[in-house]
Structures are given as C-alpha cells and as structure tokens.
Amino acid sequence: MVCDSWKAKLDTYLDGELPEQELRAFDAHVRGCAPCAADALARVQIKRAIQVAGKRFTPSAEFRKKVRQSVAPTPQRRLRPGWIFTSALALVFVAAALTLTYWATESGRDQLIRNQVYSEIADLHVDSLASSSPVDVVSADRHTVKPWFQGKIPFAFDLPELQNTGFTLLGGRMAYLDQAPGAHLIYDVRKHHISVFVFQERLLPAGLGENSFLPMSLAFRMETWSQNGLRYFVIGDTGVSEIESLAKLFKGN
Amino acid sequence: MGMSGPAPQSDAFEALAMPLFDQLYNFAHWLTQNREEAEDLVQETYTKALKGFSSFQLGTNFRAWMYRILRNTFLTSRSGLAATSTVPLDTEVDGPVLAVENQTPEAILMQLSSSQLLQDAISALPVHFREILLLCEVEEMSYQEIAETLSIPMGTVMSRLARARKTLRDRLRPQFQEG
Numbered sequence: 304m305v306c307d308s309w310k311a312k313l314d315t316y317l318d319g320e321l322p323e324q325e326l327r328a329f330d331a332h333v334r335g336c337a338p339c340a341a342d343a344l345a346r347v348q349i350k351r352a353i354q355v356a357g358k359r360f361t362p363s364a365e366f367r368k369k370v371r372q373s374v375a376p377t378p379q380r381r382l383r384p385g386w387i388f389t390s391a392l393a394l395v396f397v398a399a400a401l402t403l404t405y406w407a408t409e410s411g412r413d414q415l416i417r418n419q420v421y422s423e424i425a426d427l428h429v430d431s432l433a434s435s436s437p438v439d440v441v442s443a444d445r446h447t448v449k450p451w452f453q454g455k456i457p458f459a460f461d462l463p464e465l466q467n468t469g470f471t472l473l474g475g476r477m478a479y480l481d482q483a484p485g486a487h488l489i490y491d492v493r494k495h496h497i498s499v500f501v502f503q504e505r506l507l508p509a510g511l512g513e514n515s516f517l518p519m520s521l522a523f524r525m526e527t528w529s530q531n532g533l534r535y536f537v538i539g540d541t542g543v544s545e546i547e548s549l550a551k552l553f554k555g556n
Numbered sequence: 557m558g559m560s561g562p563a564p565q566s567d568a569f570e571a572l573a574m575p576l577f578d579q580l581y582n583f584a585h586w587l588t589q590n591r592e593e594a595e596d597l598v599q600e601t602y603t604k605a606l607k608g609f610s611s612f613q614l615g616t617n618f619r620a621w622m623y624r625i626l627r628n629t630f631l632t633s634r635s636g637l638a639a640t641s642t643v644p645l646d647t648e649v650d651g652p653v654l655a656v657e658n659q660t661p662e663a664i665l666m667q668l669s670s671s672q673l674l675q676d677a678i679s680a681l682p683v684h685f686r687e688i689l690l691l692c693e694v695e696e697m698s699y700q701e702i703a704e705t706l707s708i709p710m711g712t713v714m715s716r717l718a719r720a721r722k723t724l725r726d727r728l729r730p731q732f733q734e735g
C-alpha cells in the first residue's frame with residue numbers, strides 16, 4: 304500500500320521535523336488521502352493529550368524558594384557563625400558610604416572606588432572584632448609592636464606615645480587591602496576598639512581624599528588621610544572625638 | 557579590589573536557570589516517580605549546574621544542558637540505575653522504524669478521555685521511552701535538542717521516539733483488541 308510509506312513518516316511530519324522537500328509532498332498527499340488525513344488528525348489529538356497529561360507535577364513553593372536561595376548570588380565574605388551581626392554592621396556602613404556619594408560632587412567612578420576601599424576597611428575592622436585572637440602581636444608597648452612589622456611590610460611608620468590619652472595599644476596584625484600589605488593596629492578606648500590601618504598610598508587607588516572625615520552616624524566612624532606617602536585609616540564605633548583624637552596622635556608624629 | 561562582592565556569573569545563572577524550574581521539576585518527577593526524589597534530583601541538578609556554569613559555552617543550548625545534567629544525575633542515582641537495568645536498549649537500531657500499525661490511532665482516542673489512564677500508561681513506559689516522549693511532546697524540544705539532551709545521534713532520536721510512541725499506543729489499545 305502506498306500509504307504505508309507515508310504513515311511511517313507521519314509522526315515526524317507532525318513533529319515539524321520533515322525536510323522542506325518532503326514536507327510539501329506530504330502535505331499534498333494528506334490533502335488528497337482521507338485515511339492518512341484521519342490518521343494525522345488522530346495523532347495530533349494524541350500528541351495534545353500527552354502534552355496535557357505530561358504537565359502533571361508542580362513543585363511546591365517552599366522547594367522553589369529553597370533552590371532559588373541555593374543558586375542566588377551571595378556576597379563572598381568569610382562568614383562564620385557569630386559574624387552575622389558584625390557583618391550586618393559593615394553593610395550598614397557601606398549603605399551609609401553609598402548614601403554619602405549622592406551628596407558629594409566628584410566623579411562617580413572615584414566615589415565608587417573610594418566606597419569600595421572604605422567598605423573593605425570596615426570589613427577588616429569587623430574581622431578583628433569578630434576574631435577570637437584579633438592581633439598577632441599582643442603588646443601595649445609601641446617599641447615592641449613597631450619592630451614586629453619590620454620585614455613583614457615594605458615600609459616603616461611611627462606609633463604615637465599614648466600616655467594620658469585614654470588609649471591603649473592592644474597589638475597589631477598584618478592587613479591586606481587590594482593585595483597591598485599593610486599594618487593593622489588595634490587600640491582600646493573605654494572598652495571600645497578602634498582600628499588604625501597604614502598602607503602605602505601609591506599601592507592604593509587614587510582619589511581616596513585628604514583628611515576626609517566621614518561623619519558616619521551609623522555603625523562606624525572613620526577618618527582617613529595621607530601623610531608622607533602613607534595612607535591612614537582610623538575606624539571604630541566610638542564617638543567622633545575619639546576617632547579625631549587618635550587620628551591627631553598619629554598625625555602629630 | 558579585594559572586595560569582590562557577588563559573583564556576576566551567579567546572577568546570570570539564576571536568570572537563565574530559574575525560568576526552567578517548573579519544567580525541570582515536572583520532568584524529574586516523571587523520571588523518579590516520587591516527590592522527595594524529584595526534589596533531591598532538581599536540587600542536585602541546580603547545584604551541579606551552578607558549579608559547572610563557568611564551563612558552559614555561551615551560544616550552546618542552555619535548556620538542553622540543564623536537562624542533560626538532570627538526566628545524567630538521575631541515571632547514575634540508585635533509582636535511575638534500577639530503572640534502566642530492567643530495560644536494555646541493546647536492540648535499538650538507528651533509522652526510522654517502519655511501524656506499520658494495523659489499526660488507525662483512532663481506536664486509541666477512546667482511551668484518552670481519561671487523563672489518568674494516559675498518565676498511568678506513560679508512567680509504565682520504560683524510562684528511555686518515557687523521557688524521550690516527554691521531551692518531545694511536553695517540552696516540545698526539536699529532534700536536535702533531544703539529541704543534545706540525551707547525547708544520542710539524530711537517527712537514534714527518531715527511532716527511539718517511534719518505538720516509544722508505538723509502545724504507548726499498544727498499551728492504550730482497548731483490551732479486547734489485544735492478542
């Protein structure tokens with residue numbers, strides 16, 4: 304029967320997968336052949352029935368949420384239990400820094416770079432707050448801490464005399480800001496920790512600002528300036544006056 | 557900056573992969589025939605795909621890529637191995653199957669008034685027939701896409717699809733017409 308050869312290709316035809324040439328020949332045949340037309344119609348209906356029956360299972364809303372969360376982009380921060388709170392503080396800081404940019408009039412790119420640096424500094428500060436051993440060299444004596452950094456960082460800096468200032472040096476550790484090695488010093492003032500970071504200015508992005516004081520009303524206050532080729536950041540959750548005072552002690556060197 | 561923030565790739569992955577979620581789940585449930593296993597399978601698929609997304613070649617078929625991961629994950633799972641071990645495909649040959657059926661499919665249509673009956677018939681199909689039929693009819697994949705998803709040649713897509721359809725039709729045939 305001539306129709307048998309057509310019927311063998313009927314499904315391929317209905318799947319829309321017959322080559323152009325064959326497709327036209329097939330169309331012509333089906334139009335003139337009642338049995339093939341009936342067969343085609345029945346198969347179309349079966350296809351449709353399978354399509355309906357095949358859409359059978361629906362995922363639950365909770366499961367969708369679970370999978371979405373598992374693939375959603377997450378910040379690449381080193382979160383450990385107990386760090387959540389302090390990291391949240393850092394985010395508040397970043398939000399505050401971003402808000403500030405709308406007030407300023409500099410180029411957006413400079414502000415973006417600056418905010419990235421500031422949030423990185425906030426992160427480093429938060430890391431030390433959350434760490435069980437925040438310093439690598441534990442000493443209140445600047446004459447012990449200063450030499451500890453020698454050979455570890457490619458520059459030298461001076462630590463201020465703290466007598467009768469209310470500040471206590473807790474110690475120091477290495478810090479990296481965008482691959483640039485630097486010093487991280489931690490001070491205590493009335494049970495509050497203040498971090499001082501020192502980096503080489505030339506290794507950091509330009510446009511970080513001179514003596515720019517950021518009046519952070521939220522989590523942290525910070526002051527940053529450049530002096531003798533070194534970039535300083537003083538950051539903490541104390542009042543403005545403590546940050547200013549410690550910054551002044553460093554500037555006075 | 558050292559502060560890298562969210563990986564940009566992760567954004568792109570979510571945007572591409574989440575719209576496929578319902579379909580992938582449906583397909584997974586058809587394969588596993590079980591809600592818990594289907595959820596595990598889908599979760600594992602998304603985790604693997606996210607991990608391998610950096611190696612995904614832009615310009616190739618993302619949907620086929622996702623289905624392929626899901627299917628390969630299923631086939632290597634315990635229930636996947638169990639499902640395939642019972643139905644060897646060693647008799648499969650490439651090329652169109654000359655499935656000359658004596659009856660027109662019209663008789664089958666009578667059975668389709670019950671969706672449950674059709675669903676049961678699809679469930680009872682060997683897994684390789686079930687998956688290819690679903691990819692073709694439910695996902696409306698082209699033969700090329702099916703070939704990519706199942707990692708088989710086009711000729712095998714056509715012959716396996718024909719055999720799957722014939723098997724389903726045979727099973728849907730009214731009882732009194734059998735034998």
Ligand SMILES: [Zn+2]
Binds near residue numbers: 305309336337338339
């Ligand atoms: Zn005909």
